[in-house]
Amino acid sequence: MTAQPDVTPDVIHDIGYRHYDGPRLGRAYARRSLYSQSLRGAYGLGRSAKSKVLPMILFAVMCAPAAIIVAVAIGTSMTKLPVEYTRYAIIMQAVISLFLAAQAPQSVSLDLRFKVTPLYFSRPIERIDYVAAKFAALATALFALTAIPVAILYVGALLAKFDFGSQTAGFAKALVAELLLSLLYAGLGLLIAALTPRRGFGVAAIIAVFTLSYGAVSSVQAVASVQGNPGAIGWLGLFSPITLIDGVQTWWLGSTSSYVDAAGPDSALAGVVFLVVLLAVIGGSFGLLMRRYRKVGLS
Amino acid sequence: MxxxxxxxxxxxxxxxxxxxxxxxxxxxxxxxxxxxxxxxxxxxxxxxxxxxxxxxxxxxxxxxxxxxxxxxxxxxxxxxxxxxxxxxxxxxxxxxxxxxxxxxxxxxxxxxxxxxxxxxxxxxxxxxxxxxxxxxxxxxxxxxxxxxxxxxxxxxxxxxxxxxxxxxxxxxxxxxxxxxxxxxxxxxxxxxxxxxxxxxxxxxxxxxxxxxxxxxxxxxxxxxxxxxxxxQATAALAVEVTDSEEQLLEKLTAAGLTAHSDGRLLLVDIAGDETYDTVRDAVAELGVGLVRMEQRRHRIAEIFRGESHDSAA
Missing domain, CATH: 3.40.50.300 (P-loop containing nucleotide triphosphate hydrolases)
Incomplete structure (x- = not known):
């Protein structure tokens, strides 16, 4: 045996630096990791207990009416649900806006305010990876918020033995509408939030944009209704996020409009314009976010 | 190195x-x-x-x-x-x-x-x-x-x-x-x-x-x-003693070291590790107190200044 005691002063070598020669998984993996971290973050998972409170309450508030409707539908002798699947998100729009106002700034403002972005951009991931991961994560969080209550309605409808074909068709349409809504809301919410490193401003600005635009559009629509101008009611719907979604689903998915007098887009042309505007706003907000982050860089 | x-x-x-x-x-x-x-x-x-x-x-x-x-x-x-x-x-x-x-x-x-x-x-x-x-x-x-x-x-x-x-x-x-x-x-x-x-x-x-x-x-x-x-060029030892700086300077010069006084300090060029011993022995022989003995800081600063002047010239 050689002299073992000699090893003792070198104890530090046991915890010495070890090089890493395992796999390095590249951009797609980093993007996925950022996506899942941001998605979990939108519901406060992996963050402090305090940051779970609001998203979880809002999620519960979104689901509660659906659960009540289902309970009533099963307990009584209804033949169909009292609310259309596509209508649910429109009715609950205030909750969705609140969730967006709370979580979009959470997702991007902190990185800007505390200048964390240089830590990302000094790694192999690119600007588009960061923006795409944040966008997709918030859209997924919103989709979960809007689609799960509708799924509760659907399961309830099946348990109540409503007509399977029509229920499934209605549910599928609602999923499409909610996907579009999630992309639209995520894009606008992130864009507004990314403009300011102050989270409070971001929250206030998102609430203002969503509620004021809806309030303005609804009141002008009401005026148009009084003046007997149904065409104008439809076109006015272009100017706020939720009425834009309503217009698209009324024309494309055949749901009942929640506009004044149920006057959705009044022609095929109007419907196409609604869909084009919706897609342009989603694409535009992604493009503007990319521009916003070009300036951020390392500084 | x-x-x-x-x-x-x-x-x-x-x-x-x-x-x-x-x-x-x-x-x-x-x-x-x-x-x-x-x-x-x-x-x-x-x-x-x-x-x-x-x-x-x-x-x-x-x-x-x-x-x-x-x-x-x-x-x-x-x-x-x-x-x-x-x-x-x-x-x-x-x-x-x-x-x-x-x-x-x-x-x-x-x-x-x-x-x-x-x-x-x-x-x-x-x-x-x-x-x-x-x-x-x-x-x-x-x-x-x-x-x-x-x-x-x-x-x-x-x-x-x-x-x-x-x-x-x-x-x-x-x-x-x-x-x-x-x-x-x-x-x-x-x-x-x-x-x-x-x-x-x-x-x-x-x-x-x-x-x-x-x-x-x-x-x-x-x-x-x-x-x-x-x-290297300016690696110097700053020595401060309680008294008799001039005798110390003479002793160090006699021992073959390059040194000059700078106010109360003696700046001794470091020729090697033995320089420290020479200084210590010289101070001990004189019987004065050694207040401090330290490597001069900001040497690069001096070079930096020198270079600036050179390039400006």
């Missing part, structure tokens, strides 16, 4: 006529410099072009003219590959206060492509190496400046890069924290085998830490040399 016998010495950063012009200012002006493995200090006043150089080296900002290679990769076309093998510690605060050091560093390891398990293991190792222990589970918001700097260093090291770029890592630290950070930076090379480019606007603090010093001013290269070359 040790690096001269180190067979592993290769170029990690090479710039060739590197120029960066902004609309109103030229940040880098035909900078050509070769940086080898080891610890290299990049010295320059604020606005000398240090941060601009780092941005270009990371492939995040295109050069106006000229080019640069990092780890043999072209900054213009292989930025992502460079950033995979390089760690970067920003100058300013970059830490979110509501997450713990562990959470942040694990996340950043994953952003560098490390699989989940490896990211957690490397994070635990790296945080321990930079000297963060139990506190690593607490939110960063409650950390001292010194701890935050360690977290910033840890996130730059977690993916085991071959080179780290540290932008003003001692900024905002008190003298003790500064020394600890400099010691840590030294270890990044000696113990971890990772090359370091460290910037500072303080000329004195890099000489003990760095193998090489690159001085830039106004975006141009003022001087690039090994630290020993820098300091």
């Amino acid at each position: 040790a690096y001269a016998t180190n067979v592993g010495v290769v170029t990690v950063i090479a710039t060739e006529g590197l120029t960066k012009r902004y609309p109103r200012v030229t940040a880098l002006d035909r900078l050509t410099v070769d940086i080898k493995t080891g610890v290299t200090g990049l010295v320059g006043a604020n606005g000398a072009g240090k941060s601009t150089l780092i941005k270009i080296l990371l492939g995040l900002s295109p050069a106006t003219e000229g080019g640069a290679k990092v780890l043999g990769l072209d900054v213009a076309t292989e930025g992502a590959a460079i950033r995979a093998g390089v760690g970067y510690m920003p100058e300013h605060d970059c830490l979110p206060p509501d997450v713990s050091a562990t959470e942040l560093v694990v996340h950043m390891a994953r952003m560098s492509g490390m699989p989940p398990t490896a990211a957690r293991e490397r994070t635990a190792d790296t945080l321990r190496h930079v000297g963060l222990y139990e506190e690593r589970y607490r939110p960063i918001g409650g950390y001292s400046t010194g701890m935050k700097q360690r977290v910033k260093l840890a996130q730059a090291l977690v993916h085991d890069p071959k080179l780290v770029l540290l932008d003003e890592p001692t900024n905002g630290l008190d003298p003790v924290g500064r020394d600890e950070m400099l010691g840590l930076i030294r270890r990044v090379h000696t113990d971890f085998g990772i090359s370091v480019l460290v910037t500072s606007h303080l000329l004195g603090e890099l000489e003990r830490t760095s193998d090489h010093i690159v001085v830039i001013d106004g975006g141009t290269l003022l001087r690039a040399d090994s630290t020993s070359d820098f300091t």
Whole structure:
């Protein structure tokens, strides 16, 4: 045996630096990791207990009416649900806006305010990876918020033995509408939030944009209704996020409009314009976010 | 010096006529410099072009003219590959206060492509190496400046890069924290085998830490040399005694040392380790009190000033 005691002063070598020669998984993996971290973050998972409170309450508030409707539908002798699947998100729009106002700034403002972005951009991931991961994560969080209550309605409808074909068709349409809504809301919410490193401003600005635009559009629509101008009611719907979604689903998915007098887009042309505007706003907000982050860089 | 016998010495950063012009200012002006493995200090006043150089080296900002290679990769076309093998510690605060050091560093390891398990293991190792222990589970918001700097260093090291770029890592630290950070930076090379480019606007603090010093001013290269070359010419011992400075000066000169007085101090050129013994013996023979005996600081500063005059002349 050689002299073992000699090893003792070198104890530090046991915890010495070890090089890493395992796999390095590249951009797609980093993007996925950022996506899942941001998605979990939108519901406060992996963050402090305090940051779970609001998203979880809002999620519960979104689901509660659906659960009540289902309970009533099963307990009584209804033949169909009292609310259309596509209508649910429109009715609950205030909750969705609140969730967006709370979580979009959470997702991007902190990185800007505390200048964390240089830590990302000094790694192999690119600007588009960061923006795409944040966008997709918030859209997924919103989709979960809007689609799960509708799924509760659907399961309830099946348990109540409503007509399977029509229920499934209605549910599928609602999923499409909610996907579009999630992309639209995520894009606008992130864009507004990314403009300011102050989270409070971001929250206030998102609430203002969503509620004021809806309030303005609804009141002008009401005026148009009084003046007997149904065409104008439809076109006015272009100017706020939720009425834009309503217009698209009324024309494309055949749901009942929640506009004044149920006057959705009044022609095929109007419907196409609604869909084009919706897609342009989603694409535009992604493009503007990319521009916003070009300036951020390392500084 | 040790690096001269180190067979592993290769170029990690090479710039060739590197120029960066902004609309109103030229940040880098035909900078050509070769940086080898080891610890290299990049010295320059604020606005000398240090941060601009780092941005270009990371492939995040295109050069106006000229080019640069990092780890043999072209900054213009292989930025992502460079950033995979390089760690970067920003100058300013970059830490979110509501997450713990562990959470942040694990996340950043994953952003560098490390699989989940490896990211957690490397994070635990790296945080321990930079000297963060139990506190690593607490939110960063409650950390001292010194701890935050360690977290910033840890996130730059977690993916085991071959080179780290540290932008003003001692900024905002008190003298003790500064020394600890400099010691840590030294270890990044000696113990971890990772090359370091460290910037500072303080000329004195890099000489003990760095193998090489690159001085830039106004975006141009003022001087690039090994630290020993820098300091050899003026390596001096400052000696202060309670009395009889003149007799001491005579004695030292008689012993073959070059010395001159500077106010109450005697500046003795260091010829080797025996110089210290000679001074000690001379002081003892005179029977006077030795107030202090220390290596002169800011030697690089003096050279820097000298060079400026030379280049201006």
